[in-house]
Amino acid sequence: VGDLIRFVDTITASPTVRLNLNDESVWACTNFDAPPPRLRRAIATNLLNPGGYVASASHEMRTITIRLECITNSQDLGATELQKLARELDRPKNLIQYQPTGATKPVFFRTYRSDVSDILDMVAAKTFRTITIELLADPYALGLSETLVNGVTINNDPAHVTNPMGLTLGAVLGDVPAPLRVSCTGSVNAVMPLLGVTTMQPGYTLATRPLFFQAESGTLGTDASVVSDAAMSGGSKIRVTPGTANSSVRVTFTADQFPVGNYRVFLRCGKTVNADVWTVRLQQVGWNDGWWGEDAKLTISSAAMRWADLGVLPLGSGNMDADNERLTYQILLRVWAGRTRGSGSLDIDAMILIPADGNRFLACRNIITDLGEVYTGHTIVWDGNQDAIYTHETSTGRVQSALGYPSVGGIPWVVPGHTNYLWYMVNATHYTVSNITSSFVYPADSITASVVLTATYFPRYLYVRPSAS
């Protein structure tokens, strides 16, 4: 039996075959040429430095050249077979399944409308033509869909013993990073979730997972005291009852062995009086007198606990490849807070740091989706294959909206050969959305909320697929 080379309808183990290009009856493949894609690079060079700097690189599309023999008993039958080929080539998109003899698993090339580059009619007793086709294709060959997570519950409490705001994914297959398709059903209304994947080089780990600090475990600052509260992560919070309107350090966190990189920081906090306005700010004390984050103004008229967005915390040379060493930092973080209007107190529960970096040792892709009024009973899908977000009713599968949902950031990828950690915050950034011109009332955050995730992907290969990776 020859290599499996055929046009099929889907990427499944047993797809419908539309045209077998190597059935060794009518069609035979004499040459299959699918060189891996070349890299397109942006390189900065000049005469002032030796070499150059590769600023960016990405794979180009590839061209698959297939030489075929078509042997039939008559000209009419030969023309019919050619027509079958022409119709496959003319499709806007198509799939070629390729599995060399002896290989355990196939790969699939996504091809685009293509043409015949050469036909040679042979003088023979039968109708005998050699045909060369050149197929424009995506850079990667796709493997059968793999499931990383299937119906796993993620808990919205960073201190939860099981899957606290995320989980470590299993081994990722393929040669190169692949986009995830994550579907999620929730026990609560998901309004502005953050989904992310942090990829760590082998041997590289995050200090704790998730990266969070309990307020009550920090060093208390001015006018702050610990208060027990079962609705808080860890069962406690700190309450700040200020004596003056000045901004002061309310709590300080320290940690050792923090990997260099950028982190997106959220603080879970709530006002005791709806109409009060507080300003919260993060300070990292250290290099060159430290770094100050953005002001998060808690202007929303609600006393419920929410996550305040404190900006992106840079730790060390976050954007630079840490070429030679794995750097870690000891960090000292201060949370400043000041009441700019009102008379009430501020409760602080916990702070979470979501990695957000392009560092060589810590690559991340995060996305925040404003899902507006999506509610319980619906499944939200982040489809990295299509770069789209949509929802459907969980029970019926009926699509709720074909338009998609507002989002910023990138749908996560998973990277083979690395440790991939998936993050999920049910409700990110409820304070900062207070300035959105929307009548929608964003609900409070709850640590007892949870979502059920399923994550799949098509592993990507440059050429053929090994049996187990």
Added chain:
Amino acid sequence: MIDVPLCLTAGLRRYTHRVTDIVMRTEFPGGGKYITFDIPMAMYEADDVNLALRSRVYVSDARTARVVAEGRIADVSKVTSEEGQMMRVTAWGPKVHATEQSAPVIYLDTRASSWDMSDATTQAGSAAEMEDVDDAGESLGWWLRFDTGNTVTTSDKVHIDYRQLYFADQSIARITGTYRWGLTDGSYRFTGRSRHQIGSPFWWYRSTAANGGSVNFDDRMDLGPLVGHQLLRLGFERLDTSTTATQTHWVKVYNLKVWGLRYTASGLPDTNRDNYLSTSPYDWHIVEDVLGRLLPDFDGANAQVQKLNKPMGHFAYLHSATAEQILADVCAATGTMGWTTEPAQYYGGKTNFQYWSVATYPNYEMSLDSPADLPKSITEIYNKVTVRWLDKKGRPRNTVVTRDLPLLGTATRQAFIDLGSTLNDAATATTLGNEFLKAHSKPSGGGTVTINRPIKDLWLGEYRQPWEVRPRIAGTRIRLRSPNDLDCHQMQNWNDKTGAEKVNLLPNPSIEMDTTGYSENQCTISRSTAWSTRGVGSLRIVPSAGGTDVYAAMGGGTGSFNYVTAGKSYRVKGTIQVPQAQAAPTDSRARTIVVYIVAASLGAGYHEYRSNQAPNVAGTYDLQLDFHVPSDATECFFRLYNGSGTTTDDVRYDNMSLREANGTDDYNLFTLGDDRDRVALIVASEYTASTNTARLELESEPPSVAKALRNLNAKEVRRA
């Protein structure tokens, strides 16, 4: 992974995989200007609702899920060519939002010519605009009179009307002025009236009898009848009994000031009478009004507006202006302020706005081994300028100002400035002429450079990708390193020279035990535990009665050389607490850290360098100054200024630090005056995703009063 991790969303759809390119332009002032992108698509797809006009566009960073640029679709073209069919889309950024509304607006109108004699004036009387009404030589006003020999009967009146607020659709916030009587007669009254609009009845709010003296009047919008009114009328009226007018039957009205009702930054009418100061609106009053009035897509409630408290004087746009024009005028008038925006971080969010003093030290640094074009030109160098202005009668006058400029030697390059239709005086013309010549005394540090690799962020100590390098908060400066410094132009070497924190050179930075190292001048200093940002102690400075040169010396005083080493660069910083706004008068150095240096290379005398100034508003502020000590410096000493002459205006300092700039001496972060380096302001960046490069447009300085003078003609006509 070194793909460019940018994502593009238009409407509710993600187009990252379909666009052929993304170009983003950001400018200072203003922030995001536009985003353009092409999407190859068949024409049957071209009515995609996500690409509708006004649809929101976001470019975000896939790593952080942070928005890099935002806009609203303004132009969509269906393009067909040999390359196929595509949609070409341009989305305007927040900067363009500042040009979307143009409206007349009056903050303070001090011009007598804005008033007119009313047709309600009866036959016996008349009104004339005049100058020098108060015999002091400066005031402009109106003379309301009944002419000698005329019979003045009951209800005869002379009225002047103010209608500019009505035409600007604004309400009255405050009116002040002075009237002076020519006689004492209980039957003559000075009257004030207002009404909502033309055709509606006038309401009295003031009526005072003629008493022969001068009276200052001050009426604000919370005075009953003035609430919500747009039209003003002042009058000289006969209430009862007839009389024959003599040459004393007049009242002169002058120093007229009319304030229009402003908006708060949140977009609500500012009805707090105390916010309309008797002198003039401050710069930030106008900025907040612009936010509330003309910029609904900006997040006014959470805007960062620095309160410089610069009095703006007459400030009125009778012929309408855009937010961009008004903000440009405010920034130019302050000379040190700029405005910018940062994109909203979530879909549908409002744009972040900031009005802040323009940074004086660099955020970024790059080596000049990337494509650059940095011209040095004499084009804008002048040593003589003729300033044309109008005197109070509207007659043109010229004032010539010169400046000794060794660069030009004996040659003369003379510019001409036309101050347009604004009334001015010789002193103002001379001041502006000097400012102009100062700004045009050396070649611009401008030009263009192309970023095609990550460059160093001096503030964060990390590298920034090309799409992240753009004019940002408070104006962003970049230092261009000379390529002939071979030790530094390899990027990997740079790390070696940064990162190590330098020692704080101050012996008592946190005032934890006592006030050792500090001494007082016209004040009393003490250690205070009432407030602190580090430890528990701070340095309290309580003014002694007597003057405003109130400070605590940090180290020795005049004649001493403290803590630093000649030839090196330093950063001094600290935190100041201002418990309450200081009462006038205050020293110009109030609430700053000041460094004095004596060095022959700087010229004779003391050279004074000031940190940023803490606003005169209760609060806690960080002060910071980067400075270089020349190698021939002989004195260097520090002062922590209180600057108030009022004994209840104490301030506290804490968390003081003085550190040498990072790196070796040839790689000082904050080296000043090195000919090999140039520090320039990034006034625009244009990032192209297909090549992953950002082209930066640089200027040496932000638009200042002097720079703006070139365009003053148009501005002043607009300001009328």
